[in-house]
Amino acid sequence: xxxxxxxxxxxxxxxxxxxxxxxxxxxxxxxxxxxxxxxxxxxxxxxxxxxxxxxxxxxxxxxxxxxxxxxxxxxxxxxxxxxxxxxxxxxxxxxxxxxxxxxxxxxxxxx
Amino acid sequence: xxxxxxxxxxxxxxxxxxxxxxxxxxxxxxxxxxxxxxxxxxxxxxxxxxxxxxxxxxxxxxxxxxxxxxxxxxxxxxxxxxxxxxxxxxxxxxxxxxxxxxxxxxxxxxxxxx
Numbered sequence: 001x002x003x004x005x006x007x008x009x010x011x012x013x014x015x016x017x018x019x020x021x022x023x024x025x026x027x028x029x030x031x032x033x034x035x036x037x038x039x040x041x042x043x044x045x046x047x048x049x050x051x052x053x054x055x056x057x058x059x060x061x062x063x064x065x066x067x068x069x070x071x072x073x074x075x076x077x078x079x080x081x082x083x084x085x086x087x088x089x090x091x092x093x094x095x096x097x098x099x100x101x102x103x104x105x106x107x108x109x110x111x
Numbered sequence: 112x113x114x115x116x117x118x119x120x121x122x123x124x125x126x127x128x129x130x131x132x133x134x135x136x137x138x139x140x141x142x143x144x145x146x147x148x149x150x151x152x153x154x155x156x157x158x159x160x161x162x163x164x165x166x167x168x169x170x171x172x173x174x175x176x177x178x179x180x181x182x183x184x185x186x187x188x189x190x191x192x193x194x195x196x197x198x199x200x201x202x203x204x205x206x207x208x209x210x211x212x213x214x215x216x217x218x219x220x221x222x223x224x225x
Contacts, residue, residue, distance in 0.1 A: 004153070034213065043115070043201055043216035044154070089153050097167040099144070099214065101153030 002027045002094060006102035013080055014110050021075040021105045023090035028068045030092040035064050035075050038087045038104065047088075048075070080109045113138060115204050115217035123223045124192050132187040132220045136204030140215070142166075143185040145177060146201040148219070154201055160185050161207075189222075197224045 003026045013019050023033070032051050036044040048057045048064040050073070056065040063076040073090055087104040094100060116135045124130050136143050142161045146154035156169035160179035179185045183204075189196055199221050203214040 036216075041199070041219075041221065043117075043218040044203075044214075046213040046215070049213050091153070097144075097159055098156045098169055099146075099154075100156070103151065103153045 002030075002092065002100045004090060004092060004100050004102040006088075006090060006105050008105060009103065010106040010108075012108040012110065015080060015082060017080050017109075018076070018078050019080055019107070021077070021088050021090075021107070023073040023075070023102055025071045025073075025092050025100075027094075028071055029095060030068065031095065032093045033064075033066050033073050034091050034093070034099075035062075035073075036089045036091065038089060040087075044089065077107075080107075082109050082111050085109050115202055115215050117200075117202050117217035117220050119220060120218065121221045121223075123225065125225050126192055126194060128192050128224075129188065129190045130192060130222060132189075132200050132202075132222070134185045134187070134202030134204075134217060136183050136185070136202075137215045140204035140206050141183050142205045142207060143179060143183065144203045144205075144214070145185070145187045146203065147171075148199040148201055150198075157187070192224045194224050197222060 034049045035047045050066040061078040066073045087106045089104040091101040144159040145157040148154040158168040163179045174190045176188045199219045201219045202217045205212040
């Protein structure tokens with residue numbers, strides 16, 4: 001059974017710091033991996049999608065990597081800003097079309 | 112271009128009642144998936160609809176049912192509500208079920224069961 005784990009559960013950093021969020025999954029049989037952002041009580045916004053054949057994707061200050069063989073992905077945020085404060089979730093798309101989510105990392109960026 | 116819209120935004124029900132949640136997908140999208148997100152947890156897949164049929168289903172009881180209409184909008188129905196059904200219910204849409212398609216989520220319906 002596919003399990004997705006995100007570490008740490010919460011992270012607080014000062015503004016301007018670079019940071020890394022971690023995601024691990026137990027079964028490498030995935031179609032893709034997505035990173036989402038969720039603001040309190042809101043829906044999810046897709047940040048980056050990495051196909052199973054890709055190694056990384058970049059968008060602005062965000063860079064996501066995928067190592068399918070080891071079941072790991074990281075989301076790198078450069079020069080963090082208070083507006084980056086949110087919960088970040090990773091999710092893997094399974095062959096059954098089921099998208100399996102981690103519990104998220106709650107990020108706080110302090111001014 | 113409207114994104115994914117869900118209604119209502121909040122709902123309060125009592126145990127044993129039935130509830131219907133609604134979702135309109137992003138323009139041009141034909142696939143709708145429903146997720147349940149408990150407080151502090153990641154979303155859990157309930158089911159997915161394509162061409163008005165349920166294509167895939169997660170580990171949810173038959174009390175959870177759905178429907179997709181010809182205009183691709185969708186409903187989620189939950190019967191015999193339990194306290195544990197209290198959660199944020201999210202609808203996501205995409206174009207077909209292609210693996211390179213990003214999911215677009217609505218803002219969700221917050222369901223409270225008392």
